[in-house]
Amino acid sequence: MWHSHNLLKSPRMSKRIRSAVRTGSLNHQLALASLY
Numbered sequence: 001m002w003h004s005h006n007l008l009k010s011p012r013m014s015k016r017i018r019s020a021v022r023t024g025s026l027n028h029q030l031a032l033a034s035l036y
Helices: 011-023 026-034
Strands: none
Touching: none
């Protein structure tokens, strides 16, 4: 698992994560992973 706890501390990132979790979009998760 990736640093979800760290990302949630950032308003913008948490918003993206919540969208990714809600939509269950694999592409969204890959986009977040590519940031690291």
